[in-house]
């Protein structure tokens with residue numbers, strides 16, 4: 001870290017933010033020869049934004065086991081016997097198109113998909129180590145792990161491991177890093193963006209640069225902006241990750257005429273422990289996820305099911321179901337599991353901070369769920385149990401086609417009757433992950449203004465980049481997007497700096 005008295009007051013490139021996208025931008029700008037300052041709003045022990053709250057799971061294109069081994073060379077013979085499948089460019093495109101209802105920006109999506117594999121290798125060269133997510137992205141069938149979701153590798157040490165390694169690489173590469181560095185504004189003129197106004201350790205100052213990369217997250221941690229853009233009730237959502245992503249970067253860019261893009265009323269939001277803290281913290285980050293709902297039925301306070309829990313595998317539904325839970329009366333739901341599937345529940349269901357009810361009969365369960373309409377709940381379970389295609393075997397690894405049919409709301413896969421006690425129920429509410437609304441960019445990650453002209457000196461990446469995600473999101477794409485476009489933005493900003501220096505334009 002550079003102390004304030006030694007810090008120059010201009011750089012080739014300033015990167016605003018300190019998560020995955022910012023670090024990838026800073027490292028790439030350094031590779032291009034630029035002097036780089038990275039400004040992270042949080043204190044050092046909270047650095048890394050949402051990226052540090054992740055599992056470090058990354059979706060990328062790979063053609064089979066050899067590709068996995070190239071990125072994760074230390075697998076044991078047992079691990080190598082796993083079925084890793086393949087994740088082709090076509091599949092990644094299809095997933096992005098399908099879950100975004102064909103709205104994803106095709107040019108940006110192409111960059112994301114086509115550069116995903118090379119970016120993973122670049123991250124590995126920065127020292128990030130990857131391992132397959134046995135257990136979370138694969139279940140054991142016949143003694144062998146079978147991966148199912150296109151999201152196979154995660155950084156060793158999860159999000160914190162990923163972020164720590166990128167910080168180590170950035171320090172080694174000579175990126176100047178300041179913590180407690182809250183960027184409040186852009187310095188902009190007819191020439192474009194030429195720096196930032198930032199409060200560093202409570203002292204507000206101007207720092208000049210030839211290029212600024214905004215990689216400081218969405219507005220998920222700002223209750224007022226959530227209510228304004230996502231709609232009524234969203235102020236009450238729990239924030240899963242960083243409390244620092246309050247929309248500052250979006251705000252300062254919009255103030256100088258940047259063009260909003262993407263799904264500003266959309267976000268990634270999941271079913272989350274009902275009584276979770278209001279913001280994420282490293283102490284509780286592993287405890288609040290409740291992602292095994294495909295094997296449950298979910299009921300609201302009226303005792304009714306309200307979505308198809310088994311519409312698809314978790315990776316393709318979890319990010320949109322938080323919104324539906326938020327829309328239920330009193331904004332909560334119960335996930336109810338039969339004892340025949342509770343061995344499949346992730347470890348967080350056994351964590352300390354969990355709102356859980358166990359019952360030895362359905363009647364006892366209905367008594368214990370005293371915030372749910374008893375009669376309707378009993379009717380819902382009876383009808384559900386009677387509607388299951390029992391001749392189809394249950395298989396957690398594939399969309400097994402074991403349905404609950406003929407109901408107002410079907411369950412398309414993994415329909416397990418609630419008939420083997422003890423039954424377990426878990427209370428969830430909506431946890432917001434990140435917002436989808438961002439800034440319009442060129443394929444070089446340069447921000448456009450509302451006249452559709454590039455703003456000189458301004459680039460963006462990560463959650464702030466608009467146009468990739470709409471309605472929903474294929475799990476594990478956020479880190480990949482941040483890394484891919486962080487690199488694009490870092491390179492573009494360094495090139496802009498180099499061009500500015502050639503014409504003698506000293507910031």
Ligand SMILES: Cc1cc2nc3c(=O)[nH]c(=O)nc-3n(C[C@H](O)[C@H](O)[C@H](O)COP(=O)(O)OP(=O)(O)OC[C@H]3O[C@@H](n4cnc5c(N)ncnc54)[C@H](O)[C@@H]3O)c2cc1C
Pocket residue numbers: 016017018019020021022039040041042047048049050051052053054055056057058059181182183184215216217218240241242244245246248249433434461462463464475476477478479480482
């Ligand atoms: C609980 C959780 C689990 C997740 N799991 C995964 C996963 O496994 N895989 C995956 O791909 N995605 C996952 N995601 C999504 C992923 O975290 C994001 O898509 C991605 O990390 C965004 O990266 P980013 O760099 O854009 O933002 P962030 O990592 O949030 O970084 C933004 C940074 O900007 C800083 N900042 C904010 N305002 C300012 C300001 N005014 N001045 C200076 N700095 C500022 C913040 O402190 C922060 O460091 C998860 C998210 C959460 C919350």
